[in-house]
Amino acid sequence: MNLLGSFIFYRGLHPRRLIAKAGIAILLLPLAGGAQDSPSPPNVRVELLTDPETSSGSSPSVGIHFQLEPGWHIYWQNPGDSGEPPRIEWQLPRGYRAGPIEWPFPQRLEHGGLVDYGYEGDVLLMQKISMPPMAGVVRPVLVSVQVKWLVCREICIPGKIHLETSFPPVSDPSPEAAVSHKLFAAARKRLPQQPPPGAVVTATSEKDRWVLRLRLARKESHAIFFPLEPGEIEDAAPQAVTRVPRGLAISLKKSSEPLKPVESLRGVLVFPSGTAYQVDAPVRGSPRE
Amino acid sequence: MRKALVLFAAFILFLAARLAAFGVSVGASAPDFTATDSNGQTHHLSDYRGKFVVLEWHNNGCPYVRKHYGSGNMQRLQKEWTAKGVIWLTVISSAPGKQGYVTAEQENEYLKKMDAAPTAALLDPTGQVGRLYSAKTSPHMFIINPQGILIYDGAIDDHPTTDVADIAVSKNYVSQGLTEAMAGKPLSISTSRPYGCSVKYPD
Numbered sequence: 001m002n003l004l005g006s007f008i009f010y011r012g013l014h015p016r017r018l019i020a021k022a023g024i025a026i027l028l029l030p031l032a033g034g035a036q037d038s039p040s041p042p043n044v045r046v047e048l049l050t051d052p053e054t055s056s057g058s059s060p061s062v063g064i065h066f067q068l069e070p071g072w073h074i075y076w077q078n079p080g081d082s083g084e085p086p087r088i089e090w091q092l093p094r095g096y097r098a099g100p101i102e103w104p105f106p107q108r109l110e111h112g113g114l115v116d117y118g119y120e121g122d123v124l125l126m127q128k129i130s131m132p133p134m135a136g137v138v139r140p141v142l143v144s145v146q147v148k149w150l151v152c153r154e155i156c157i158p159g160k161i162h163l164e165t166s167f168p169p170v171s172d173p174s175p176e177a178a179v180s181h182k183l184f185a186a187a188r189k190r191l192p193q194q195p196p197p198g199a200v201v202t203a204t205s206e207k208d209r210w211v212l213r214l215r216l217a218r219k220e221s222h223a224i225f226f227p228l229e230p231g232e233i234e235d236a237a238p239q240a241v242t243r244v245p246r247g248l249a250i251s252l253k254k255s256s257e258p259l260k261p262v263e264s265l266r267g268v269l270v271f272p273s274g275t276a277y278q279v280d281a282p283v284r285g286s287p288r289e
Numbered sequence: 290m291r292k293a294l295v296l297f298a299a300f301i302l303f304l305a306a307r308l309a310a311f312g313v314s315v316g317a318s319a320p321d322f323t324a325t326d327s328n329g330q331t332h333h334l335s336d337y338r339g340k341f342v343v344l345e346w347h348n349n350g351c352p353y354v355r356k357h358y359g360s361g362n363m364q365r366l367q368k369e370w371t372a373k374g375v376i377w378l379t380v381i382s383s384a385p386g387k388q389g390y391v392t393a394e395q396e397n398e399y400l401k402k403m404d405a406a407p408t409a410a411l412l413d414p415t416g417q418v419g420r421l422y423s424a425k426t427s428p429h430m431f432i433i434n435p436q437g438i439l440i441y442d443g444a445i446d447d448h449p450t451t452d453v454a455d456i457a458v459s460k461n462y463v464s465q466g467l468t469e470a471m472a473g474k475p476l477s478i479s480t481s482r483p484y485g486c487s488v489k490y491p492d
Contacts, residue, residue: 081425082487084449112384112490114425150352150451155388156486158352158451230482256312256423257442257480 043069044151046161049124050169051184052177059099059128060168061184064088064147066123071153073118076106078228078267080116080235083156086125086149093141095132096167102126104190105268105276106226115235117226124187129167143167192268192276203265203281209251210265212281216247220271225250225279227267231259312423315479319431319439322418324380326409327396332378339435341375341467345407346382346419348389348427349399351486352451357428358403360453363445367406370467379407382419387489389427390414416490426485432466441466442480449484 044066051061064086066074075083090098103125106117129143144164150156195201198217203210210233212225222241227233237253252265264282313320319342321334334342345363348354357363367377381396383389391399396410413419422431422442432441446462448455466476 082485084451084484111487112492113420114487114490116487148450152486154489155350156352231480256314259480259482 043072043153043157044074044149044159046147046149046159046163048145048163048165049180049183050165050167051126051181052169052172053181053184054128055169055171059130061126061128062098062143062165062167063124063126063184063187064145064163065183066119066125066149068120068122068151071120072151073107073109073116073120073153074123074149074151076117076119076226077101077103078117078226078230080109080118080230081114083116083118083152084150086147088125088127089146090127090129091144091146092129093143096141096143097130099128099130102128102187102191104187105192105270108224108226110236113236117235124183126184126187131168138168140166140168140170190274190276192270192278195277195279199277201269201277201279201281203283205254205262205283205285206251208254210254210262210283212250212252212265212269212279213244214247214250214269220248220273222272223248223250224270225252225265225267226270227252227265229259229262229266231255231257232262232265313421313431313439313442315439315442317439318437319433320421322421324411324413324418326411327391327393327400328409329393330409332409332411334433335437337376337433338437341370341435341470342433343370343375343377343463343467344422344424344431344433345377345379346424346427346429346485346488347379347410348381348383348486348489349391350388351427353485354427356451356453356456357445358405360456361404362456363428364403364405366461366463369464371406371408373467373471375467377407379405379410380413380418380424381410382413382416382424383489384416384491385414387491388486389489416488419488419490424488426483427488428485429483429488430463432463432470434470440470440476440479442483443478444481444483447481449482 047065049063049065054060075085077085079085088101092098104123106119109116109118142164144162146160146162148160150158196217200215202213214223225239232255234253234255240251242249262283264280266280269277269279319334323331323333325331371377381389381391393412396412400410411418428445430443430445431439434440441462444462446459448459462478462481465478469476
């Protein structure tokens, strides 16, 4: 018995009000082939948004907004022990370029002794789209995107959708545009930052563990490290955090199956306050060696 | 004082060796295990010393597994390599009530329906074999050589997606590894990030 996904699209292209929303999809079991369990309720809504407040810039922001049902999650760029990050492929007119995905800091998702990195609830994956130099008034074009993802709870369901929007966004005083902009503002707050001056992160190799030492400008009680590269740490091993003078030390179990030599530990450090730092710490030998 | 230190060091080394017994490492001995298959037969890895062994972690509901079974890709690999004397063991480590859990009867029905051809399908509902190998995903593939050394641990191929269309353009790490090992060469790729759904261990 084949259950096909059904898609409900809404496109607002009113010429005067190019609202941020370009498409909403509600997916019902897009798995193809074979006997299947009874249909589950929609577990993710996916829409394409633009940030109207970036309309006058050279690289306006767009974003794929995932809204997940409770318990369901999608994955970060390094998904951890299992899973697959979303893939976003733009079809753009000549001269337009999509910048890299700006990943908000993820959550640590534990299940059955394995650990994945991803997002529950709500996440907006932003990108800047740069336009070619243009003389005169910028004319709106249609840009489209193919989004593929894996959404999981106890089981995993792959999904995909094709969405379109008019671009660039126009400055728009409507309440809907304000909501959209708020989502972008909230997502930007969750982007990992360069550590401020006074905050230093170093990494050492100590037997079967990597140790990150954080010297921090302000007091933090705890931190979680999310590695950018798979295969460097045992994702499921607990991270041992201890207070040290002027900061924290985080001890990370090395992967028993490293994929390649580790010259630096790159990733994201997340603090309980919701601050997140980008980390790129060259690994040195143990201080005792 | 020195004697106490030596004893202490020995104790630490002993502990480290015990800890190292968990988890696997390419280049080291593959840990021996005992498991029952879908026909009630008991298998030990050590039974197969002298042969190449492939371990294939499996969950029939996972879209990544369905990619390889729905397309016939996994069955082709099983037939090709068992014909060359490889022992192919499908391992199911899903806990009861979780996706992929099957009774012996259900697994035999599945094997028949899918025209699958592993040497045996091992039922591991407590996850003890899975944990011994740190099996993370389905599929997750391991190759053990005739001397009992683990020579490959990782993904089935280099396209970590659910798209059947990717199979035709994928480099299959299992076939490549077995071909190289049988020719007496070291594996060009002995580890890779395994991709798939998480193995459904008990909570």
